[in-house]
Amino acid sequence: MRELTAEMAAAVVAFVRAVWPVQVEGEPPLSGWDHMFSTSYQIACMALVALGEAEETEWGARPRLEPRRPEELPFWEDIAVAVLWLAQQRNLLTYRQMDGGLPPPRGGGFVVQRIGGPPLPPPNILAGPGSGPARAAEVVIPALEVLGLLRDGRWTVEAECVFWRGVPAVWGLRFDGDPRFPAAVDAAVASMPMAVREEIDGLMRISAAEVAEGVAQSAAAAEEARVRWGHEARIPPPLTEEQVRLGLPMRRANAVDWVFFRQWRLGRGWLDAAGQARKLDIFHDGLAIAMRKAVVARLYPDGFVWE
Numbered sequence: 001m002r003e004l005t006a007e008m009a010a011a012v013v014a015f016v017r018a019v020w021p022v023q024v025e026g027e028p029p030l031s032g033w034d035h036m037f038s039t040s041y042q043i044a045c046m047a048l049v050a051l052g053e054a055e056e057t058e059w060g061a062r063p064r065l066e067p068r069r070p071e072e073l074p075f076w077e078d079i080a081v082a083v084l085w086l087a088q089q090r091n092l093l094t095y096r097q098m099d100g101g102l103p104p105p106r107g108g109g110f111v112v113q114r115i116g117g118p119p120l121p122p123p124n125i126l127a128g129p130g131s132g133p134a135r136a137a138e139v140v141i142p143a144l145e146v147l148g149l150l151r152d153g154r155w156t157v158e159a160e161c162v163f164w165r166g167v168p169a170v171w172g173l174r175f176d177g178d179p180r181f182p183a184a185v186d187a188a189v190a191s192m193p194m195a196v197r198e199e200i201d202g203l204m205r206i207s208a209a210e211v212a213e214g215v216a217q218s219a220a221a222a223e224e225a226r227v228r229w230g231h232e233a234r235i236p237p238p239l240t241e242e243q244v245r246l247g248l249p250m251r252r253a254n255a256v257d258w259v260f261f262r263q264w265r266l267g268r269g270w271l272d273a274a275g276q277a278r279k280l281d282i283f284h285d286g287l288a289i290a291m292r293k294a295v296v297a298r299l300y301p302d303g304f305v306w307e
Contacts, residue, residue, distance in 0.1 A: 001267040002158055004073040008146050012079055013053050013067075015143040016044055019090050032062030039284055040082075040089035046280045047082040050074040075265065078280040080147050080162045083140075092137040095168035096123050100133050103170035128155030130178075131163050132171040161266055165287040176290055184266055185294045192295075193270055199259060203252045204300050207307040214244035249304050256296060260288040 020033050020041075033048065035041035045061040048054040052068045054061035087093035097103060100123050123133035124141075134155075136144065144150035149159040164175040175181055218239040225235045239247070261283055263271050271279060282288075 002076045002148060004076040004079055006069060006073075008076070008079070009051050009069060009073060011143050011146040012047065012083055013051060015083060015139070016048060016086065018139055019086065019092060020044075021090065032057060033060045035060040038089065040085040043082045043280060043282055044086045047074070047079055050278075050280060051079075072274070072278055074278050074280060075268075075275075076147070077162055077165075077265065077267075078282055080149055080159075081165050081282055081285075082280065083143050083147065084149070084162065085166065087136065087140045087143075092140045094135045095170050096133045096135060097170050098127065098132050098172070124153065125150060126154040128159060129157050130160035130173065130175075131155040132168065132173070134168075161287075164266070165282065165285045167286060175287070176294075180266075181290070181294075185291065185298065187269060188264060188291060188295050189298050191269055196259065196263060196270060200256055200296070200299070203255050203259075204296070205305045205307055206248050206252065210248065211241060211244050214248065215239060215241055218244070252304065253292075257289050257292050258283070260292045260295075261285055264288060264291065266291075 016033075032054065033041070033045055035045045041060070045054070045056070048061050049056050050070070051074065052064065052070050054063050054067075084093065088095075095103065102120065121135060123135050125134040125136055125144075127133050141150065148156055149162065150156065155163075161180075163173075167173050167175065215238070222235055222238040226233065229235065261281055262279065263276060265271060265275075265279065266287060268275060
């Protein structure tokens, strides 16, 4: 597994500083980067903090007066995800169809191109192993090259597994059929630490008392709303026992996802304390979610245990 270097860290910080859309005005330590509760910006703020460039705040991150790189830099693959997701969020990196064409419009819209206008720019990043073509702004390319994701205008072998964590839908690729994925499932099951297994066991068991507690909490919230807004207010009825039973597994599945977000990485396996100190909490990690589903299906073939 590739490791982050000081040169890579400097390039990533320079990239984030160059493309950040909204910065909190003021002089340090009041100035900083507002993540606006957007996933890609939140993860980019995590990266700045992990690289010793900033301090975490409720609204994002603020620059340290004296930036200092940590002795153990964060995981290369986590920082690579942060760069790719931020570049895409800023429309500085667009993934093309396998033939180089533009992706279909979102939400049933359509694309209008002026007749006689200049042709759309072609991809400037060629498909690589397990990845498709893309178009990147010039400001993005140096960071991609330094990180080792891009070489000679083409995605590298190392980029493939980074893309597994958020495969561009336009490429139509599936990683769960790659032999490395079931091998990683086998390894995750075989090497799962006891503490992790106990944590997942607890999340996979749902008791009648928890269902009753959920019903009571919903009823209390509805009553509080009626007291606050009056009986004429349109307040949804409290959840029934059946609704609580339907909702609890979804919340528990999300909680198990977080076990994998925080404690597992492809190529590294289950992280020890030192590893967990180096990772970023990359939520919406498609690879971690797929691994959770596969591991849970292996360990709990009957699904959640209702007690």
